Amino acid sequence: MRALRDVFAETTPKTLCIVVVCSVMMARSAAAQELEPRAYSPSPVGTTFLIASVGRSNGGVTFDPSIPLTGVHANLYSTALGLGQTFGLLGRQALITVALPYVWGNISGQIDEQRGSIIRSGLADIRIRFSMNLHGSPALTAREFTTSRRRTPILGTSLSVQAPSGQYANKKLINLGTNRWAFKPELGVSYPLRKFDLDFYGGAWFFTDNSQFFPGEFARSQDVLSSAQAHVSYTLRRGLWFAVDSTWYGGGAVRANNGPSTNRQSNTRLGATLSLPLFDHQTLKIAYSSGVTARIES
Numbered sequence: 001m002r003a004l005r006d007v008f009a010e011t012t013p014k015t016l017c018i019v020v021v022c023s024v025m026m027a028r029s030a031a032a033q034e035l036e037p038r039a040y041s042p043s044p045v046g047t048t049f050l051i052a053s054v055g056r057s058n059g060g061v062t063f064d065p066s067i068p069l070t071g072v073h074a075n076l077y078s079t080a081l082g083l084g085q086t087f088g089l090l091g092r093q094a095l096i097t098v099a100l101p102y103v104w105g106n107i108s109g110q111i112d113e114q115r116g117s118i119i120r121s122g123l124a125d126i127r128i129r130f131s132m133n134l135h136g137s138p139a140l141t142a143r144e145f146t147t148s149r150r151r152t153p154i155l156g157t158s159l160s161v162q163a164p165s166g167q168y169a170n171k172k173l174i175n176l177g178t179n180r181w182a183f184k185p186e187l188g189v190s191y192p193l194r195k196f197d198l199d200f201y202g203g204a205w206f207f208t209d210n211s212q213f214f215p216g217e218f219a220r221s222q223d224v225l226s227s228a229q230a231h232v233s234y235t236l237r238r239g240l241w242f243a244v245d246s247t248w249y250g251g252g253a254v255r256a257n258n259g260p261s262t263n264r265q266s267n268t269r270l271g272a273t274l275s276l277p278l279f280d281h282q283t284l285k286i287a288y289s290s291g292v293t294a295r296i297e298s
Contacts, residue, residue, distance in 0.1 A: 035271045035289050037199055037231035037243035040156035040188045042093060042137040043086050044145035051082030051099065059291070071115070076105035078124070088139030094132040101127070103176050122167035124176045131158035136190075151192040158203075160184040170216035180210040180220075184227075197243075199231040205252070218256045223264070225252035231273075239277030245289065246270050267291060 057076045082099035104121030136154040161184075166177025186203030205225040213220035226249065233243035250266040271289025278284050 035229065035231075035245040035247055035269065035273070035287065037233050037245055037273050038190070038197060038241075039158070039199065039201065040131065040133055040137070040154050040190050041197075042133065042140075042145070042154070043095070044142040045086050045088045045093060045139045046142065047086045049082070049084035049097065051080070051084065051097070053080045053082070053099075054078070055080075057105075072107070072109040074105065074107045076103060076107075078103045089132055091139055092133050093137045093139050094130070096131075097129045099127045101125075107174065118174050120167075120174050120176055122176045123165070125162045125164060125166040125178055125182075127160065127162055129158055129160045131156055153192065154188075154190040156188045156190070158184075158186045158188065160186070160203075168212075170212040170214060172214070178210065179212055181208040182206070195235045197231075197233045197235070197241075199229070199233070201227075201229040203227050213256060219258075220254065220256050221258070222255075223251050223253045225265070226250055233273070239275065239283060241275050243273040243275075244270075245273055245287075247289075 055078045057074065057078070059074065078101050080099045080101040082097055084095060084097035086093060086095045088094065101124040102122070103124045104119075106117050106119045108115065108117030110116075133154050133156040136152040137156070140148060162178070162182040164177060164179050164181060166175070168175045168177035168179045170179070182205055184203050184205045186201055188199065188201040191198045204227065207222045207225075210220040227247065228249075229245070229247045231243050231245050233241050235241040246269065248266075248268045251264050253264045269289050269291050271287060273285060273287045276284045276286070
């Protein structure tokens with residue numbers, strides 16, 4: 001079986017650019033970049049959430065420094081529709097959410113003196129998340145929740161699953177789906193302090209292999225990608241709050257056919273979130289984040 005570098009050698013510089021960028025972007029699509037303050041906040045059981053989101057990601061992409069690729073830039077847009085439901089489980093509050101994203105945009109890069117770009121649009125992998133508050137947030141009805149005024153620290157846990165349902169073809173160099181499963185167990189703590197909420201989460205993404213990696217004859221694997229989040233939010237009034245967000249994620253080295261791996265990642269991001277109440281049961285969240293450090297480590 002050919003080595004992946006042999007396939008690269010047979011491609012044009014323009015195609016090589018696309019292959020490498022695809023590898024980097026897919027490695028991060030299910031990874032720990034998300035910033036979600038108040039992920040374990042209490043809600044009454046029986047609450048249904050309808051979620052619609054719009055996002056834009058723009059900037060440079062970090063990749064294996066052994067590859068002579070420069071000027072890599074991604075400009076991606078996304079929308080997602082989601083549904084969530086709270087319920088009681090063993091006397092505690094639990095929540096399950098499902099989100100289906102649609103992504104479009106372009107990625108470009110340069111190798112030697114040639115520059116190339118590609119455009120893709122379509123469904124990305126579906127995301128499912130189950131969370132349960134283990135301490136500090138009992139299962140309450142809407143009436144009980146309304147009359148409960150005491151805020152207590154919360155210890156919660158969750159499992160996020162990314163299913164290989166997105167657009168994928170092993171003969172294409174850029175795919176919106178990853179053609180693999182990804183699982184992220186997480187433990188979170190939320191501590192109320194007057195009008196402040198302090199949130200801390202720690203988790204890790206685990207990935208199955210993609211046995212149909214380009215051009216369809218390679219198995220692509222990825223190491224565990226660890227992540228941590230910290231948030232400080234302040235409530236102005238009911239439904240109106242803002243937060244300062246941060247995340248770190250590291251690891252996630254990638255290899256093809258059990259060959260040598262790319263170097264591990266170590267990255268941090270900072271962001272901010274504003275939650276605005278629109279009507280009695282509608283909320284608008286505006287979030288922004290930017291990379292602070294991005295390193296490839298041996």
